[in-house]
Amino acid sequence: MGAYLWKINKEKFHKTNLFLYSNFIKQNFKINTHGDFNKIWKWSVDNPKIFWKSIWDFTKVKGDLGNTLLKESNIFYKNRFFPDARLNYAKNLLKKNNEKKSIIFKSENGYKTALSWENLNLNVTQVSNWMKSNGIKKGDRVAAYLPNIPETVIAYISTSVLGAVWSSCSPDFGIAGVIDRFSQIDPKVLFVGDKYFYNGKKINILERLPEVLNKVSSINKVVIVPYPGTEIEKNKNIKIETHHWNELINLKDKKKIQYVLSNFNDPLAILYSSGTTGKPKCICHGVGGVLLQHNKELQIHSDVRDNDRIFYFTTCGWMMWNWLVGALASGATILLFDGFPMYKKDDLLFEFASEEKATLFGISAKYIDALNNSKVVPKNNHDLSKLRTICSTGSPLSKDGFKYIYNKIKKDVHLSSISGGTDIVSCFVLGNLFQPVYAGEIQNKGLGMDVDIFNEKGLSIQNTKGELVCKKPFPSMPVKFWNDDGDRKYKSAYFEKYKNVWHHGDFAKITDNGGFIIFGRSDTTLNPGGVRLGTAEIYGVVEKFDEIQESIVIGQSWNNDIRIILFIVLNKGYQLTDEIKDKIKKAIRINTSPRHVPSKIISILEIPKTKNGKLVELAVKQSVEGKTIKNLEALANPDSLEQFKNIKELNE
Secondary structure, three states: OOOEEEOOOHHHHOOOHHHHHHHHHHHHHOOOOOOOHHHHHHHHHHOHHHHHHHHHHHOOOOEEOOOOOEEOOOOHHHOEEOOOOEEOHHHHHOOOOOOOEEEEEEEOOOOEEEEEHHHHHHHHHHHHHHHHHOOOOOOOEEEEEOOOOHHHHHHHHHHHHOOOEEEEEOOOOOHHHHHHHHOOOOOOEEEEEOEEEEOOEEEEOHHHHHHHHHHOOOOOEEEEEOOOOOOOOOOOOOOOEEEEHHHHHOOOOOOOOOOOOEEOOOEEEEEEOOOOOOOOOEEEEEHHHHHHHHHHHHHHHOOOOOOOEEEEOOOOOOHHHHHHHHHHHHOOEEEEEEOOOOOOOOOHHHHHHHHOOOOEEEEEHHHHHHHHHOOOOHHHOOOOOOOOEEEEEOOOOOHHHHHHHHHHHOOOOEEEEOEEEOOOOEEEEEOOOOOOEEOOOEOEEOOOOOEEEEOOOOOEOOOOOEEEEEOOOOOOOOOEEOOOHHHHHHHHHHOOOOOOOEEEEEEEEEOOOOOEEEEEEHHHOEOHHHOOEOHHHHHHHHOOOOOEEEEEEEEEEEOOEEEEEEEEEEOOOOOOOHHHHHHHHHHHHHHOOHHHOOOEEEEOOOOOEEOOOOEOHHHHHHHHOOOOOOOHHHEOOHHHHHHHOOOHHHHO
16 A cells, blocks of 8 residues: 555635535435545446536536437447537637637747637637638548647647547657558648757758658648747748648638537547557547546546646647647646757756646656656745646656655645546546545546456456456547458457457556556566566666666566566666666565566666657567567657667577
8 A cells, every 4th residue: 555645635625626526416416425536436337328418517518418328339339428419629629718828838948929718719710711611521631740839739629620530640750650640541631840849959840741741642731830939941842732820820711610510429539559569550539528538537537627727748649638638628728838848957847837837737757757866856946836736647657756746846736647548538547636645556447437457357356466447338439440440450459358348458456545556558567477567566666776767677588488677777877787786686576576576687778668758668578589560650769679689698
């Protein structure tokens, strides 16, 4: 059990959205939960139709709910919530039209700009009308190759005005990665940035464009978007019809926004799996499912209120970007940062959060680890008095990470560790304000998400490691995978392991507190001697060493068994000695078990990661074992895999 760290005080408790929601269901459904989150959760999964209708009503969704709450099916993923509902996603994000700020942007070099709700509405009107006049209609795909800037948000919302389908790649994706994704969905229009900046370096995006257009032949129009605060780059090699962003937003069109109504389960956006085992899967998410799930998570779980300021450090190639933009539907201002999060100063993101009085600040577990290792103390240098919630995701947050936040960032804050994924564009497990925070534990299951832990036989288990599953359908299931004949890819992704139960691929356990510990992806679970071990347990020990900057763990196939291999990147001034190896092994043995102790500890120069900063244990394992890694474009640093090939020590 993790150490007790925090609980909301009674005065603040009665002001929370979760408290208001508990009163709402008491008044409307005669459900008296007495402030017990588990009772609310139990009611939500036992009564899914009524529960999700309550979220529609409580969060004031704009649209016609229709008469059917759930079209049921014996096949899990063919259940359809609100099949005759009619709504428009953009209309729900643009509930305001005033002079208050809707978007605030800052680049790594300090350039800052802001957009009022009035200007956001105007720009969306102009861009959506331009797209309509250029033949974009409901169901058409619109692609974006853009940094995390206000124009990206405008283009996304404008696409949804028309009922068209959005799909984006961040500019850190290389040419092959973009082609692998967009060539599968046949977009008609491409919004592309001219450049972006990362750690002081200017990277030209337009230079990549001719090759992309050559391979994605469906694109017939390009809109070039200049990076905020800079002059636009020139490129004369683009052979198809090209438009400048300013051309779109300077249109003298005074028409109101013409919202196209969609069905609840019509496609809103296509996101991509980030695996390294083949072409990315095109995961198609529905209009209503995304809106309803995000409203629930932001307002009820994360306590986002009208006029709050929400900051999540993300790129537009990660699902957390969609989650962040979804906060507009709650009346919140969203804060966008683009660039390297530690450019010239380790606490650059906290500077932005402090300047703009962020109420929710979302960061990755790896970023928290980096701050901790650099001994940064944000509370000493920044005014975080408005900050009520810190979210952490991307990988499991260690106990030390939890303690660092309360000791070095803010004592009175709700730390909401969250876990879900691109597959559901939301969370299975996350925080809530009715329960305490314990070190190393995600607080509870998401409302309406019938989450459990199964063993290999498909039986529910408590306080034992197993597979994270969801036993009942939910609105943000993918509508489909694009170009997936007979739902073959869909079924293979989630329903092969357990019959008619969503298998998410996370190795986890439920604690005595009812919280969750995530041990990493189950396809990278270590299995020496047939005993399943989570990589996160080893990382939790190793990351405490001053000598070690980063690490990655794999299970190497060896002598008809699996042996554990630990690769480490050393901090400057250290060399890997037998003494350090012994110290690491001893710490792992004491803090986990003898089974966790690696057979080999090997020093490397760089850790391979995805574009989202996630470790790729499977790709490293494949590289060590001489197997082909098909989707190198999913990696931020694919060349780093070369160092794992033909290591003499791994053949002994």
